[in-house]
Amino acid sequence: MIDDKVLVVYSGGQDSTTCLFWAKREFKEVYAVSYRYGQKHEIEVEMARKIAEKAGVSFEVMDIPLIGRLGHNSLTDATMVMDQEVPEKGLPNTFVPGRNMFFLSIAAVYARERGIRHLVTGVSQTDYSGYPDCRDAFIKSLNVTLNLAMDYQFVLHTPLMWIDKAQTWELADQLGVLDLVRNETLTCYNGIPGDGCGHCPSCKLRNEGLQKYLAQKAAREKLA
Amino acid sequence: MIDDKVLVVYSGGQDSTTCLFWAKREFKEVYAVSYRYGQKHEIEVEMARKIAEKAGVSFEVMDIPLIGRLGHNSLTDATMVMDQEVPEKGLPNTFVPGRNMFFLSIAAVYARERGIRHLVTGVSQTDYSGYPDCRDAFIKSLNVTLNLAMDYQFVLHTPLMWIDKAQTWELADQLGVLDLVRNETLTCYNGIPGDGCGHCPSCKLRNEGLQKYLAQKAAREKLA
Numbered sequence: 001m002i003d004d005k006v007l008v009v010y011s012g013g014q015d016s017t018t019c020l021f022w023a024k025r026e027f028k029e030v031y032a033v034s035y036r037y038g039q040k041h042e043i044e045v046e047m048a049r050k051i052a053e054k055a056g057v058s059f060e061v062m063d064i065p066l067i068g069r070l071g072h073n074s075l076t077d078a079t080m081v082m083d084q085e086v087p088e089k090g091l092p093n094t095f096v097p098g099r100n101m102f103f104l105s106i107a108a109v110y111a112r113e114r115g116i117r118h119l120v121t122g123v124s125q126t127d128y129s130g131y132p133d134c135r136d137a138f139i140k141s142l143n144v145t146l147n148l149a150m151d152y153q154f155v156l157h158t159p160l161m162w163i164d165k166a167q168t169w170e171l172a173d174q175l176g177v178l179d180l181v182r183n184e185t186l187t188c189y190n191g192i193p194g195d196g197c198g199h200c201p202s203c204k205l206r207n208e209g210l211q212k213y214l215a216q217k218a219a220r221e222k223l224a
Numbered sequence: 225m226i227d228d229k230v231l232v233v234y235s236g237g238q239d240s241t242t243c244l245f246w247a248k249r250e251f252k253e254v255y256a257v258s259y260r261y262g263q264k265h266e267i268e269v270e271m272a273r274k275i276a277e278k279a280g281v282s283f284e285v286m287d288i289p290l291i292g293r294l295g296h297n298s299l300t301d302a303t304m305v306m307d308q309e310v311p312e313k314g315l316p317n318t319f320v321p322g323r324n325m326f327f328l329s330i331a332a333v334y335a336r337e338r339g340i341r342h343l344v345t346g347v348s349q350t351d352y353s354g355y356p357d358c359r360d361a362f363i364k365s366l367n368v369t370l371n372l373a374m375d376y377q378f379v380l381h382t383p384l385m386w387i388d389k390a391q392t393w394e395l396a397d398q399l400g401v402l403d404l405v406r407n408e409t410l411t412c413y414n415g416i417p418g419d420g421c422g423h424c425p426s427c428k429l430r431n432e433g434l435q436k437y438l439a440q441k442a443a444r445e446k447l448a
Binding site for chain 1: 286287288290294295296315321322324325326329330332333334336337356357359361362365366368369370372373374375
């Protein structure tokens with residue numbers, strides 16, 4: 001365990017909830033921040049709050065309405081229909097330009113004010129759906145930029161970067177929160193908690209990963 | 225002249241006004257954005273708007289109140305007295321943590337939506353008052369981070385990076401806007417336009433630069 005404070009960028013979804021409990025295992029004192037940026041399903045912020053309370057983690061919500069309005073995207077624009085698949089050319093319209101950059105930069109300022117150096121984000125390059133701001137090169141570049149911007153040594157942690165969705169479920173299970181993540185988090189683009197609508201790209205990825213992990217686990221237990 | 229569009233991060237101060245007219249000379253089509261972030265002297269935004277209109281430049285103001293509240297600083301906190309000098313240890317309390325990072329990142333999303341690749345900022349490492357986010361290494365790192373975040377080739381321009389305040393006045397003079405910059409911009413920490421209060425760190429830097437440039441110009445004209 002690292003004898004220091006850590007701040008988790010926390011959305012209340014599968015990935016960042018797994019990261020929240022990972023941070024609890026790895027660090028002495030855990031903080032979490034969520035953002036309201038005009039997303040259609042603001043319920044996710046309240047779900048995040050409940051889980052953070054349950055986990056005994058200090059939690060704060062910040063409002064950044066401008067971020068959702070800046071770039072044209074279907075996560076914040078009620079008149080747009082969300083892409084159900086990654087298009088052959090270009091980015092899915094669920095991409096909110098700069099979102100992770102703003103989330104992490106705001107978290108960094110918030111952390112520095114509280115003497116926190118370690119930041120955690122649940123981005124993953126493995127199942128990254130074509131979002132450039134989930135890639136490892138972006139996160140490493142951002143880490144350097146933040147340190148230069150504020151003359152401070154931030155350390156960005158990405159526990160999910162190189163694992164896929166099945167392995168993320170495995171990690172949640174190891175952390176003792178598989179049921180909590182399965183039932184109390186929101187990942188679905190249609191705003192349905194837990195197993196979700198079942199047909200949006202986010203539900204498909206989440207549920208396929210879960211089935212794969214549960215099958216592996218059952219096979220392992222049979223062998224044992 | 226570059227046959228392309230450019231976006232200037234514009235505050236209505238000496239430096240960014242000089243950059244605005246530099247951009248007009250160097251690019252085909254100029255856009256400008258200003259921010260309201262809770263600064264004490266919001267009058268600077270209205271001064272920016274007037275100059276942008278005069279320059280025939282498309283102008284937009286965006287609200288980011290969170291940025292001013294996030295980090296403790298004397299530019300947005302009415303209860304703090306501004307540092308009059310750079311302290312021996314640490315940063316002056318006029319430093320708004322992450323400010324240039326947010327200004328440029330928001331400008332980048334705004335630009336990308338409009339097919340603009342070129343961005344201009346008036347930061348300078350020469351007279352940088354100890355602000356880490358005015359340094360060349362930060363800007364170059366941010367350029368890479370932005371390109372990775374959005375899969376887009378932004379180009380950050382910093383025409384004032386390696387020149388001092390006297391040379392910035394010289395550039396304004398070459399661009400034919402010395403009087404406009406002298407009389408119609410706001411740099412003073414006490415919110416007084418033009419030559420300002422005369423005693424805050426910003427006024428001192430600006431006025432010493434002006435006197436130095438005017439003396440050099442007079443000496444040169446005498447020789448000619």
